[in-house]
Amino acid sequence: MxxxxxxxxxxxxxxxxxxxxxxxxxxxxxxxxxxxxxxxxxxxxxxxxxxxxxxxxxxxxxxxxxxxxxxxxxxxxxxxxxxxxxxxxxxxxxxxxxxxxxxxxxxxxxxxxxxxxxxxxxxxxxxxxxxxxxxxxxxxxxxxxxxxxxxxxxxxxxxxxxxxxxxxxxxxxxxxxxHSGNSPAVTYVTTGLVKDYGIKDASNMGAAMAPAAVDTIYRHFQDTGRTPQDYDIIATGDLGLVGKEITSKLLLEYGYDIRDVYVDCGSVIYDNERQKTNSGASGCGCSAVVTCGYFYKKMLKGEIKRLLLVSTGALMSTTTSLQGESIPGIAHAVAIEYDGKLPCGSD
Amino acid sequence: MxxxxxxxxxxxxxxxxxxxxxxxxxxxxxxxxxxxxxxxxxxxxxxxxxxxxxxxxxxxxxxxxxxxxxxxxxxxxxxxxxxxxxxxxxxxxxxxxxxxxxxxxxxxxxxxxxxxxxxxxxxxxxxxxxxxxxxxxxxxxxxxxxxxxxxxxxxxxxxxxxxxxxxxxxxxxxxxxxHSGNSPAVTYVTTGLVKDYGIKDASNMGAAMAPAAVDTIYRHFQDTGRTPQDYDIIATGDLGLVGKEITSKLLLEYGYDIRDVYVDCGSVIYDNERQKTNSGASGCGCSAVVTCGYFYKKMLKGEIKRLLLVSTGALMSTTTSLQGESIPGIAHAVAIEYDGKLPCGSD
Incomplete structure (x- = not known):
């Protein structure tokens, strides 16, 4: 069976x-x-x-x-x-x-x-x-x-x-x-492993989460046989400028060059210089509003056809940090695809 | 479709x-x-x-x-x-x-x-x-x-x-x-609604969670057509003595008398008088160890054939309590059934 x-x-x-x-x-x-x-x-x-x-x-x-x-x-x-x-x-x-x-x-x-x-x-x-x-x-x-x-x-x-x-x-x-309707659809779900490479600085979450993002993206490619070229956008959740850089580099070492299609939600939602947001954005809401707002509307307009959303989480608490623990990270990925006509809510 | x-x-x-x-x-x-x-x-x-x-x-x-x-x-x-x-x-x-x-x-x-x-x-x-x-x-x-x-x-x-x-x-x-093996099996899953009847005392969680337990048990009976007599045990998670009493009474008002088969995990794990545990036990671990230990082993021995486990949660945080909020409760139920022979781990 x-x-x-x-x-x-x-x-x-x-x-x-x-x-x-x-x-x-x-x-x-x-x-x-x-x-x-x-x-x-x-x-x-x-x-x-x-x-x-x-x-x-x-x-x-x-x-x-x-x-x-x-x-x-x-x-x-x-x-x-x-x-x-x-x-x-x-x-x-x-x-x-x-x-x-x-x-x-x-x-x-x-x-x-x-x-x-x-x-x-x-x-x-x-x-x-x-x-x-x-x-x-x-x-x-x-x-x-x-x-x-x-x-x-x-x-x-x-x-x-x-x-x-x-x-x-x-x-x-x-x-x-x-189930019905002509809208962007979820086609693949890749569930992440918890990864901890020993980062202890709770203000450097991008570095703490990057290994998890790399692992989940790598595993998604391995499991599906897809490559970066199969996506218009590969979007991590909120690695910020530091974590984004690490993720690109590490994936290159694993044989995948995602740079042409790689966007980090945390790196695009603010004008970091003008808005003084340093390394960018974070928070559950970050990949949520960038996906529900920006990506979704771009998909409806046909400007993105295949999106791999890789939301990234830093799993520390204030207690674990005070107790000297490093920061475990996790990343989950979903592929969202759309090549069609206008569903509800579009112009 | x-x-x-x-x-x-x-x-x-x-x-x-x-x-x-x-x-x-x-x-x-x-x-x-x-x-x-x-x-x-x-x-x-x-x-x-x-x-x-x-x-x-x-x-x-x-x-x-x-x-x-x-x-x-x-x-x-x-x-x-x-x-x-x-x-x-x-x-x-x-x-x-x-x-x-x-x-x-x-x-x-x-x-x-x-x-x-x-x-x-x-x-x-x-x-x-x-x-x-x-x-x-x-x-x-x-x-x-x-x-x-x-x-x-x-x-x-x-x-x-x-x-x-x-x-x-x-x-x-x-x-x-x-999937395989001859063991207790999960047959029904009833997912709960968040219920809040205005209890604000964070040391009286049993009362805060009872309405959610009542709602989920009632909904389980309505959805499945089952009655209390279909179960050997109906077990709430950790309502304690106070919440258990409320739950029994409220369900009676809704037309279901569960008293003959009703056990609250939080009311049986300690000897409340000798162990000075007041209204009983609570915590995620409560329904977990009572189910994985007590109920599971009773099922293997044939002493329980049909169990409805209704774990109960109080969804407050210290911040919400300090901000004067009441305590929302939730209860999820799973039916576990076994009428067979010995699986792994049994004597």
Whole structure:
């Protein structure tokens, strides 16, 4: 009996019934809305508290709105959605859990640090492909000010930022996967291994995550037989300028030159010099809003046909760092493809 | 086209190819090993630091050992396992992530607070049933001392415990799901909604989680057409004495009398009076070790044929509590059934 017939290679699944991403919503804060990708985001907040009394509640409200908007745009109701796969950076997934409290959809909480967007799309796609759902929402969020005080220092301290530090994206992205429609579809899911090469500097997450990104991209190529030339864009989540450089170089050593098609979401969302974001962006929200906003809309316009999204997560906590541990990284990849006509939400 | 043909009702999937739980491992600390279920645990630590320098590293080591032991008992290697679904209570899933760092298996991090064991078994079962894997590990852990200082106060403060407080289980449980073999099998997966009835007392988690347990159990009966009489045991995760009482009563109001078959894992793992554990146990590890130890071994002996495991999670963080939020709860359920002969690991 061939039970795991849908697995190709050790870490990759090829989807027989690629679920379609029929709608997405991207919400960002004012800083992201002032960056190079501003024209691609659906909602730009004028105030990063979004009218709430705390940054954490602001993040929850962004997550909630991203999910609700996506369902509404598709002309569906909460009752039509089988599962919500979501996660975020806040301790105990506070943003996702508190958003899910007000949404009547079976909820599966996920944590992969900043790899969570690809993790949620990947799991959602397997559940869709397997016939367990008609409609699934995958969503993540992050918030600069909430992340700073949880992982580093309260903003009030005015701490100096390291040259290799990254700026957590204030934003939330949600996508709706369904079976029918003519939309970008998820075709492959490559699940990552945890990799730790001993980096201990929590302000240099790009370097900590790069080995995981390299491993997952390499494994994706090995499992699928694809090469960098099969993709218009290969996008890591939030390695920033430092981690991007490492990833390109290491993959070259493994025989894959991805430089022509390589974009790091964390390196394109800000104008790093003007916006003083040092090594670029990070956060679950980073690959979420760049994918739900920028990439998705480029795909609808036919400007990207094949995207490999490789969201990347640094799995440390403040406790593990204080206890002298290094930073494990993980990367999950999903291939999204579209060569067709206009689905819902396009012009 | 009937795409979601495996879904019955709004929240439940009936598995066409019920994955078999061929091996489990339960590891507990000294207190759990001194309780009423001591004869059912595989490994009892004589020291709750497990020889490590911090409680967090002790928890990671328990999670690691539970996973490795389970794979070894089945006569398999890490390379044979397609996915590791795991989560824990520590911020950023430190226990799972750091255990996974030393284990060469594609890792999917989950967070459902103390509902994580049923969440991981449920997702693992869907992935198995769908043909995406030959072998999957589902695992969770918790540690009393690590949880106390993260969620409440460092032990050194000597804080008084509330009468309704629960004692976080020091323990880890892992199970291996596969396709063949004659073992207890996962037959139904009911995914929960987040429910919040306004409880704000973080030392009264049983009351906060009870509405979610009630909702998921009720939904399971509605979706499947089953009744309490179809189960030998219906087990909530860690509602403790207070939450258990609420759950029984509320379900009675909905027309289901589960009292004859109702066990709460958190109410049976300690001798609450002698061990001074007040309202009982809690923690991801609670339903994990009670299921991987006690229930699983009772099933192998034919003493339980049908189990409905309903792990229950309280989704607050210290930040949300300090910000005046109430405590959302969630419960996920899996049905595990066995009427057969002896699989691996039995006498």
């Amino acid at each position: 061939k039970n795991a017939h849908k697995k190709i290679g050790k870490q990759t699944v090829k989807l027989d019934n690629p679920p379609k991403i029929i709608c997405t919503t991207s919400i960002v804060g004012p800083k992201e809305g002032d960056g190079p990708l501003k024209d691609y985001f659906d909602i730009i907040l004028s105030d990063d508290t979004n009218g709430k009394e705390t940054f954490e509640k602001a993040e929850t409200s962004m997550m909630y709105t991203a999910i609700k908007e996506t369902i509404e745009k598709a002309g569906l109701n909460e009752e039509d959605i089988d599962y919500l796969f979501a996660g975020d950076l806040l301790n105990q997934l506070a943003s996702s859990s508190f958003a899910a409290r007000d949404i009547n959809i079976p909820f599966v909480g996920l944590y992969g640090a900043c790899s969570t967007m690809a993790e949620s799309i990947g799991l959602a796609s397997l559940i869709m492909d397997g016939g367990y759902a008609e409609n699934v929402i995958a969503a993540t969020s992050s918030h600069f000010s909430a992340a700073e005080r949880q992982f580093r220092f309260p903003l009030e301290y005015g701490s100096q930022r390291s040259e290799v530090a990254q700026w957590t994206v204030t934003g939330a992205g949600a996508m709706l996967l369904t | 009937k795409n979601a043909h495996k879904k019955i009702g709004k929240q439940t999937v009936k598995l066409d190819n019920p994955p078999k739980i061929i091996c489990t491992t339960s590891i507990v600390g000294p207190k759990e090993g001194d309780g009423p279920l001591k004869d059912y645990f595989d490994i009892i630590l004589s020291d709750d630091t497990n020889g490590k320098e911090t409680f967090e590293k002790a928890e990671t080591s328990m999670m690691y050992t539970a996973i490795k032991e389970t794979i070894e008992k089945a006569g398999l290697n890490e390379e044979d396992i397609d996915y590791l679904f795991a989560g824990d209570l520590l911020n950023q899933l430190a226990s799972s992530s750091f255990a996974a760092r030393d284990i060469n298996i594609p890792f999917v991090g989950l967070y459902g607070a103390c509902s994580t064991m049923a969440e991981s078994i449920g997702l693992a079962s869907l992935i198995m049933d769908g043909g995406y894997a030959e072998n999957v590990i589902a695992a969770t852990s918790s540690h009393f001392s690590a949880a106390e200082r993260q969620f409440r106060f460092p032990l050194e403060y000597g804080s008084q415990r509330s009468e309704v407080a629960q004692w976080t289980v020091t323990g880890a449980g892992a199970m291996l799901l596969t």
